[in-house]
Amino acid sequence: MTVTLADPDFYSALPSIIGTGSADPYPVYAWLRANRPLCRDASGVWLASSHALVTRILEDARFSARMPPSATPFDDALGYTDMIVFQNGAEHDRLRRFLAPLFSRKALAALQAFIDDEIARLVERLRDTPRFDLVADIASVLPVRTICRLLGFPDAHGARYLEASTGAWQLISGAPLAPAERMSAITQTEAFLAQVESFIAGIDPDAMPDHAASRFLHLEREGGIGRREMLVNILFLFIAGYGTTLLSIGNGLAALLRAPRAWQALRADPALVPQAVRELYRHDAAVQAVFRYAWEDVEIDGQRIRRGELVVPLLGAANRDPAAFDAPDEIRFEREAGRSLTFGAGPHSCMGLALARMQLESLLRSLLAHMPDLRLAPGPQVRQQHGSFHGYDRLVLERAGG
Ligand code: HEM
Structure with missing residues (x-):
């Protein structure tokens, strides 16, 4: 059955938005916002x-990415719920405080020179290339090297991780x-965790005290974190920092x-x-949605969400809400981007x-300086939805003078 947005049956037939592989979810979002800003899909x-x-759901502590305790055992083979994003209350605050120094002004300033050098190297390599794939040649390289540096992993391990x-x-x-x-x-994930574990077994945390891996090891020695919790949080930092940044680079440039x-x-x-970067992030978010479970019955907009039910706040839809942003489909650098929900x-x-x-920011500065004649190569450039993530697997760019 083909369902169009104008179709009165659209709502009842609404498929699960997450995972449908939609290349352009924005028309569906517009329909939902206008007609059913809080609704249930077919599942x-x-x-x-x-x-x-x-915004309201994200700020409400009665919703959590972790399922509430229930009689039904939760399939958590990976110790998923030990990742920071699934933690609640004091446990969450503790991890967030522990991780905060990694993202301090001082720590980021130390990474800036590394990032600039990496970009200079990547862009220089492409300078005489008339056509290249932004994803393969830049977007999938830069974030993994940056995250390895942040975590204290040797650069050479990036590809393996x-x-x-x-x-x-x-x-x-x-x-x-x-x-x-x-x-x-799951097998691949366990391989990642085993690789990280074998790497950290060989490091001296006092030799590089500022690196994330060393800080985690110290915390473990002090009894502040268990081995599995440490490993899954290192994994989370890796995937949170790598894939999202990769997709954002493609979405932004496109x-x-x-x-x-x-x-x-x-x-x-x-x-x-x-x-420009703030506005590009708002315009086409790499993380289109997050997941929340109600920990108690919650009444919102005259509807009752029951304990245990799954709610998906659609960040990508919120970022195009005309009630929050004038002409939301347009790119306007001058707009006040403070309300963007991309992050x-x-x-x-x-x-x-x-x-x-x-x-x-650093990549854009470099491309503007060294490839001002950049443009999208003709032909389809297909954006994919990987579950809640959204971006290009391949984005071919070319030089107008090439
Ligand atoms: C453009 C790139 C990025 C986007 C779009 C993005 C987006 C997001 C979003 C939407 C959340 C909230 C998840 C939720 O509420 O369920 C989040 C959380 C998080 N992100 Fe990012 N992220 C990006 C880059 C990064 C980077 C580079 C790192 C560093 C390693 C990072 C680390 C984290 C962490 C640790 C959390 C969990 C915070 C918590 O649970 O308290 N992210 N990110």
């Missing part, structure tokens, strides 16, 4: 699509997986190059780059926001 999952509702983290990425994306795919994702006036404005005034909101808002920004 019974609640979808929140207005900016006000998404990357391969082994694919399974965890699939698991955390919320995309529907067949049992065999799920098993293979949107910018589709709006030649915006690209020209940046060429004319590169001082606009920080504003979440409330207690679990993203810790790596500044680090992600640094990478895209």
Whole structure:
């Protein structure tokens, strides 16, 4: 059956938005916001699509990414719920305080020079190439090297960790997986954790005290964290910092190059780059949705969400809500981007926001300086939805003069 947005049956037939592989979810979001800003899809999952509702749910401690304790045992083979994003209350505060120094001004300033050097190297290599794949050549390299540096992993390990983290990425994306795919994702994830464990077994935490791996080891020795909890949180930092940044680079560049006036404005005034990056993040978020379970019955907008029910705040829909942003489908550098929900909101808002920004800002400055004639190559450039994540697997760019 084909269901159109104008179809009165659309609501009752609404498929699960997450995992449908939609290349352009924005028309569906617009319909939802206007007609059913809080509704249930065909599988019974609640979808929140207005900016006000998404913000409210993210800030409400009665909703958690972790399922509430219940009689039904939760399948948590990976110790998933030990990751920071699934923690609540004091346990969550404790982990967040522990991780905060990794993202301090001082720590990020130390990473800036590394990021600039990496970008200079990557862009230099492509300088005489008339056409390249932004994802393969830059977006999938820079974030993994940055995250390895942040974690204290040797740069040479990046590719190995990357391969082994694919399974965890699939698991955390919320995309529907067949049992065999799920098993293979778990096997890969265990391989990642084993590699990290064998690496940290060989390091002296006093030799590099500022690195994340050393800080985790110290915390473990003090009895502040268990081995499994440490490993899954290192894994979380890796996938949170890698895949999201990769997708954001592609989404940002694609949107910018589709709006030649915006690209020209940046060429004319590169001082606009920080504003541009904020606006590009709002316009096409890499994380389109997050997941929350109600820990008690909650009444919202005259509807009752019952304890244990799953709610999906659609960040991508909230970011295009005309009630929060004028002409939300347009890219406007001058807009007040403070309300963007790309990095979440409330207690679990993203810790790596500044680090992600640094990478895209630095990359844009370099591309504007060295490849001002960049444009999208003709032909389809297909954006994919991997569960709640959204971006390009491949984005071919070319030089106008090439
Ligand atoms: C453009 C890139 C990024 C985007 C779009 C993004 C997005 C998000 C979002 C939406 C959340 C909230 C999840 C939720 O509420 O369930 C989040 C949490 C988080 N992000 Fe990011 N992120 C990005 C980059 C990074 C980087 C580079 C790091 C660093 C390693 C990072 C670390 C984290 C952490 C630790 C949390 C969990 C915070 C908590 O639970 O208290 N993120 N991110």
